[in-house]
Amino acid sequence: MQYRHLGNTGLKVSEISLGSWLTYGGYVAEKNAEASIDKAYELGINFFDTANVYMRGEAEKVVGRALRKYPRSSYVLATKVFGKMGDGPNDQGLSRKHIMEQCDASLQRLGLDYVDLYYCHRYHPDTPIEETLRALDDLIRQGKVLYIGVSEWTAEQMTEAIHLADQKLLDRIVVNQPNYSMLHRNIEQEIIPVSEKHGIGQVVFSPLAQGILTGKYKKGASIPSDSRAAQDNINLSRKLTDDNLERVEALKNVAANENLSLAQLAIAWILRQPNVSSALIGASRPEQIEENVQASGIELSPEALAKVEEILQ
Numbered sequence: 354m355q356y357r358h359l360g361n362t363g364l365k366v367s368e369i370s371l372g373s374w375l376t377y378g379g380y381v382a383e384k385n386a387e388a389s390i391d392k393a394y395e396l397g398i399n400f401f402d403t404a405n406v407y408m409r410g411e412a413e414k415v416v417g418r419a420l421r422k423y424p425r426s427s428y429v430l431a432t433k434v435f436g437k438m439g440d441g442p443n444d445q446g447l448s449r450k451h452i453m454e455q456c457d458a459s460l461q462r463l464g465l466d467y468v469d470l471y472y473c474h475r476y477h478p479d480t481p482i483e484e485t486l487r488a489l490d491d492l493i494r495q496g497k498v499l500y501i502g503v504s505e506w507t508a509e510q511m512t513e514a515i516h517l518a519d520q521k522l523l524d525r526i527v528v529n530q531p532n533y534s535m536l537h538r539n540i541e542q543e544i545i546p547v548s549e550k551h552g553i554g555q556v557v558f559s560p561l562a563q564g565i566l567t568g569k570y571k572k573g574a575s576i577p578s579d580s581r582a583a584q585d586n587i588n589l590s591r592k593l594t595d596d597n598l599e600r601v602e603a604l605k606n607v608a609a610n611e612n613l614s615l616a617q618l619a620i621a622w623i624l625r626q627p628n629v630s631s632a633l634i635g636a637s638r639p640e641q642i643e644e645n646v647q648a649s650g651i652e653l654s655p656e657a658l659a660k661v662e663e664i665l666q
């Protein structure tokens with residue numbers, strides 16, 4: 354496993370990280386969740402991601418229990434705040450009150466004294482950015498949070514947060530967590546250039562497009578029963594369009610020419626971007642992690658990159 358700086362910070366994170374959305378505390382049994390987290394740790398993944406809102410706190414509990422056996426200094430744990438955690442008017446968003454309460458609740462569920470990275474899960478137009486940044490800065494002063502980030506904020510919103518932090522001498526956001534994969538490339542336009550300018554890194558989620566970029570969903574074939582798309586409550590099948598599946602078939606040939614699986618090609622392609630701090634994958638079983646981590650350190654040939662570009666056009 355290779356490690357990269359988290360944005361411009363001194364912190365090193367594995368360039369492939371493991372998340373817990375839908376899976377841990379969700380459709381993956383706890384035994385498999387723990388086995389996957391253990392496999393990731395064993396293979397050098399030191400960066401784990403969760404959120405308060407994932408299965409309303411259950412994901413944090415499962416991830417916290419699995420990591421408890423490892424030295425706290427040996428892994429980097431990220432969680433998030435924003436999503437709805439209750440029915441009250443203050444049970445969501447980025448107000449000082451909600452952030453302070455949710456950080457304590459997350460720490461309790463995780464069984465930790467601090468989280469390494471705390472994200473604003475989305476932008477909240479109803480809360481002044483300064484209120485949010487001050488609350489996050491206080492959490493850093495209190496030692497409950499070490500670094501702060503945002504997820505799916507626009508370039509404009511991130512720029513405003515950076516300027517405000519500098520003006521008010523508050524801690525800066527160091528990373529953004531956007532969606533990025535061969536099938537979803539929006540961040541290349543504005544987010545990456547603006548982030549580079551401000552020293553913000555990307556921890557990109559769903560680099561395998563939730564499994565589509567492993568090649569296991571095929572045009573005209575039935576959906577494998579043990580896959581995410583087969584879960585009733587997850588609307589993944591709507592992304593299995595003919596267009597996407599045809600691209601996937603073409604990408605498989607590029608992967609084969611590079612002696613890689615399609616999942617490995619998709620992750621190595623993400624990691625070609627120097628602004629990416631980590632590719633944040635999910636896994637329902639340890640074997641997927643064994644396959645995916647092999648993308649670390651792979652440099653794709655110029656021919657492969659050109660071919661991918663042609664297919665994605």
Ligand code: NDP
Pocket residue numbers: 371372373374375376402403474504505530557558559560561562563564565567569579580581582616633634635636637638640641642644645
């Ligand atoms: P991926 O695109 O990596 O999809 C992961 C899923 O693909 C796995 O659960 C598994 O599903 C399948 N898969 C992975 N590897 C393989 C393989 N080698 N062969 C076959 N199937 C494979 O990422 P996710 O969509 O899971 O997102 C990753 C993380 O990003 C989340 O856990 C979360 O932490 C974060 N995230 C953040 C968001 C945000 O708003 N900030 C939004 C979404 C995610 P299966 O076996 O069940 O088919």
